[in-house]
Amino acid sequence: MMRTMPTPAITTVALVGNPNCGKTTLFNALTGLRQKVGNYPGVTVEKKEGIVSSVNGRDITLLDLPGTYSLIASSPDEQVVADVLLGSLKNTPVPDAVICVVDASNLERNLYLVSQIIDHGLPTIVALNMMDVAEQSGVRIDVRHLSDALGVPVIPTVAKKNKGTDDLRAALLAGPAPSSRAMQWTLPETVQRELDELSGMLSAAHKYRSVVAHHTALLLLSSPAAPDEGRTDISPEIRAHVRQDHEKLDFLGIDRYSVFIEARYKWIKQVCAYASSPSLSTGASLSDRVDAVLTHKFWGVLIFFALMSVMFQMIFSWAELPMDLIGHGFDAVSARVGSVIPPGDVHDLIVNGVISGVGAVVMFLPQILLLFFFLSILEDSGYMSRAAYVMDRIMSSVGLHGKSFIPMLSSFACAIPGIMATRTIEHPKDRLVTILVSPLMSCSARLPVYALMIAAFIPQYTLLGVVSLPGVVLISLYALGLVAALAMAWTLKKTFLKGTSLPFLMELPPYKMPSLKSTAIHMWERGFIFLKKAGTIILGISIVLWFLATYPKTENATPSERLAQSFVGRAGKFIEPAIKPLGFDWKIGIGLLSSLLQREVFVSTMGTIYNIQDDSAGSMREAMQRDVNPDTGKPVFTALTAICIMVYYVLAMQCLSTLVVVRRETNSWKWPAFQFFYMSALAYAVTFGVYRAGLMLGY
Amino acid sequence: MDWQQIASLCIVALSAALLVRSSLVKKKKRGSSACGSCDGCGNKERP
Ligand SMILES: Nc1nc2c(ncn2[C@@H]2O[C@H](COP(=O)(O)OP(=O)(O)OP(=O)(O)O)[C@@H](O)[C@H]2O)c(=O)[nH]1
Ligand SMILES: [Mg+2]
Numbered sequence: 001m002m003r004t005m006p007t008p009a010i011t012t013v014a015l016v017g018n019p020n021c022g023k024t025t026l027f028n029a030l031t032g033l034r035q036k037v038g039n040y041p042g043v044t045v046e047k048k049e050g051i052v053s054s055v056n057g058r059d060i061t062l063l064d065l066p067g068t069y070s071l072i073a074s075s076p077d078e079q080v081v082a083d084v085l086l087g088s089l090k091n092t093p094v095p096d097a098v099i100c101v102v103d104a105s106n107l108e109r110n111l112y113l114v115s116q117i118i119d120h121g122l123p124t125i126v127a128l129n130m131m132d133v134a135e136q137s138g139v140r141i142d143v144r145h146l147s148d149a150l151g152v153p154v155i156p157t158v159a160k161k162n163k164g165t166d167d168l169r170a171a172l173l174a175g176p177a178p179s180s181r182a183m184q185w186t187l188p189e190t191v192q193r194e195l196d197e198l199s200g201m202l203s204a205a206h207k208y209r210s211v212v213a214h215h216t217a218l219l220l221l222s223s224p225a226a227p228d229e230g231r232t233d234i235s236p237e238i239r240a241h242v243r244q245d246h247e248k249l250d251f252l253g254i255d256r257y258s259v260f261i262e263a264r265y266k267w268i269k270q271v272c273a274y275a276s277s278p279s280l281s282t283g284a285s286l287s288d289r290v291d292a293v294l295t296h297k298f299w300g301v302l303i304f305f306a307l308m309s310v311m312f313q314m315i316f317s318w319a320e321l322p323m324d325l326i327g328h329g330f331d332a333v334s335a336r337v338g339s340v341i342p343p344g345d346v347h348d349l350i351v352n353g354v355i356s357g358v359g360a361v362v363m364f365l366p367q368i369l370l371l372f373f374f375l376s377i378l379e380d381s382g383y384m385s386r387a388a389y390v391m392d393r394i395m396s397s398v399g400l401h402g403k404s405f406i407p408m409l410s411s412f413a414c415a416i417p418g419i420m421a422t423r424t425i426e427h428p429k430d431r432l433v434t435i436l437v438s439p440l441m442s443c444s445a446r447l448p449v450y451a452l453m454i455a456a457f458i459p460q461y462t463l464l465g466v467v468s469l470p471g472v473v474l475i476s477l478y479a480l481g482l483v484a485a486l487a488m489a490w491t492l493k494k495t496f497l498k499g500t501s502l503p504f505l506m507e508l509p510p511y512k513m514p515s516l517k518s519t520a521i522h523m524w525e526r527g528f529i530f531l532k533k534a535g536t537i538i539l540g541i542s543i544v545l546w547f548l549a550t551y552p553k554t555e556n557a558t559p560s561e562r563l564a565q566s567f568v569g570r571a572g573k574f575i576e577p578a579i580k581p582l583g584f585d586w587k588i589g590i591g592l593l594s595s596l597l598q599r600e601v602f603v604s605t606m607g608t609i610y611n612i613q614d615d616s617a618g619s620m621r622e623a624m625q626r627d628v629n630p631d632t633g634k635p636v637f638t639a640l641t642a643i644c645i646m647v648y649y650v651l652a653m654q655c656l657s658t659l660v661v662v663r664r665e666t667n668s669w670k671w672p673a674f675q676f677f678y679m680s681a682l683a684y685a686v687t688f689g690v691y692r693a694g695l696m697l698g699y
Numbered sequence: 700m701d702w703q704q705i706a707s708l709c710i711v712a713l714s715a716a717l718l719v720r721s722s723l724v725k726k727k728k729r730g731s732s733a734c735g736s737c738d739g740c741g742n743k744e745r746p
Contacts, residue, residue, distance in 0.1 A: 344703030349710060537721070543714040547707075 019067025151181030357542025360607025
């Protein structure tokens with residue numbers, strides 16, 4: 001199709017499409033950025049910006065948006081799309097054009113959103129993505145016919161392989177135009193009349209642009225109840241008018257909600273019939289057969305837990321060798337530096353503060369890499385959605401639904417992306433409950449604490465010849481986090497966040513082979529972030545901690561007495577009475593204090609203080625094992641203490657960044673404060689219980 | 700005070716200053732679209 005209209009300069013373009021259709025992949029291909037991609041719906045939950053550079057120097061800002069099935073939003077992430085297109089977002093201009101990404105293997109469902117976008121009147125290009133998948137499943141699409149029927153350019157792409165992206169960029173720079181086929185679908189006459197009338201009233205009364213007026217009118221007509229006094233943005237006359245319209249249409253027996261949907265689908269069916277031939281394959285595909293097992297009521301749940309167990313067992317056993325190597329490496333560096341710098345404070349600072357503190361954390365890099373290796377496979381394969389589907393029954397027994405499980409699974413990496421992922425949850429109360437419990441899931445920052453305690457104090461004991469005791473302990477800690485999150489969700493839903501859940505709808509994306517390259521990139525990025533943190537924040541904290549553990553100096557005392565007299569020693573002694581009931585001494589108290597805002601710091605703190613206290617050669621692990629409480633003559637750390645520490649770290653809220661994000665997502669300090677207090681109380685109570693029970697059992 | 704003591708105290712003061720500064724800068728950057736503090740979602744933009 002040739003277009004002769006003059007092309008106005010395009011500066012901002014939005015990427016819009018159904019969830020999981022490849023928008024972010026396309027965004028990354030066009031901008032060269034690396035935003036997160038994953039094979040499940042709901043990966044992108046907020047607006048992201050990038051630049052598409054053009055030859056003539058007129059750069060275009062590209063907006064990557066969350067996926068949505070409709071412009072009538074049902075969750076906060078979908079609302080972003082409607083807001084951007086309607087221009088109701090403060091710091092974002094209305095885009096000059098839209099790239100509507102369509103999953104070619106699912107044409108009919110995807111065209112629903114396309115038809116809404118076209119009605120919006122913005123210049124539009126359709127990117128017909130996933131052409132490879134469509135071809136494989138035997139769907140044939142006539143691109144020219146589709147373009148004719150929609151009245152916009154259609155460009156076939158395979159974003160993952162970078163195919164068609166050049167054509168897309170060229171089309172973008174050529175300047176697309178609005179579709180000539182807007183509003184081709186037909187409503188029953190009465191409905192159309194009311195829609196036009198209401199839309200006219202809205203533009204007259206509120207000076208809405210026609211698109212916004214039309215969109216609002218449609219929303220008002222199809223919503224279950226007329227707007228009440230709470231909607232101050234709509235005048236009382238219009239509210240009254242809407243109420244009349246509702247009564248009238250209801251009286252005529254018109255389903256105000258589905259009438260619009262049906263009208264669009266009627267048109268879409270015609271478009272599809274004209275432009276595509278349906279898939280030839282019949283019968284259950286391989287993917288369907290796999291799903292029959294993986295989403296089975298019983299086997300699905302069993303397989304999920306088995307997979308998780310294998311994952312954590314592997315994280316523990318595979319990491320052992322590289323971890324030892326890194327440990328030896330640090331020991332060697334430490335010995336080397338020790339011999340170069342003469343004894344004195346700089347020597348101590350570097351050996352006890354810097355190398356032991358940072359080294360203690362860096363040692364756990366292998367575990368972190370393995371965790372992200374497994375999580376990346378989980379996200380790319382398509383299993384994520386199956387896990388959510390399978391867990392739906394368990395989740396609904398606590399009053400949430402399967403969708404809440406995706407944020408919880410994401411929290412295995414870090415609670416922050418988990419909390420962001422709750423934006424896909426429609427029901428505000430369900431969303432809040434999920435935000436409040438997600439930080440109970442064990443994040444990657446807890447892994448070094450677990451790994452340190454397990455390696456030092458849980459005996460290497462093999463059960464039944466296959467599973468090792470340390471692995472079982474690690475799995476139990478993750479399970480404890482999950483159980484605590486579910487129990488807490490149940491409690492919250494039963495008490496002050498009551499509410500019924502909406503029915504659960506979750507799309508199951510096709511299985512995909514995770515690509516080695518993207519997994520490797522993901523691990524590299526995560527490993528880099530971990531090392532960077534160790535080399536900056538943890539390094540800084542270790543240095544300051546060394547100072548606080550060395551000053552004020554006491555002459556003529558044993559290292560242990562000197563530590564006790566230092567600033568941190570006094571602080572630890574100060575809180576000791578409060579933590580004694582948990583089986584913790586003042587040195588563990590120092591760790592608890594220093595890790596109040598960031599969990600990994602516990603590990604670097606132990607590294608530093610045990611090096612200050614214990615001059616003899618050997619690893620910090622050995623120093624901790626040797627440490628004896630002078631008052632009782634018993635070891636400071638036993639297996640029971642180690643378990644208590646880990647239980648405490650599973651449940652306690654020790655992450656400032658998470659609290660800040662919760663505050664932003666809930667718009668008040670009330671919820672992060674509540675979260676902080678309930679998690680601290682829970683951690684204290686449960687650890688106390690575990691310690692008492694352990695003592696009673698004779699440990 | 701020997702030179703090692705002076706040097707070590709300088710390093711401590713410098714790190715403390717850098718730590719404070721970095722936490723202040725972070726707070727300022729937070730706000731609009733990106734979360735500013737997160738290192739968890741892998742959304743590392745290439746410069
Ligand atoms: N086979 C195939 N896979 C693709 C193609 N484009 C993207 N993918 C894969 O599809 C999945 C989803 O990609 P994303 O880019 O995250 O999708 P999205 O539309 O941004 O998803 P949300 O942000 O969740 O709405 C990923 O596993 C991609 O690797 C394609 O053209 N062909
Ligand atoms: Mg995306």
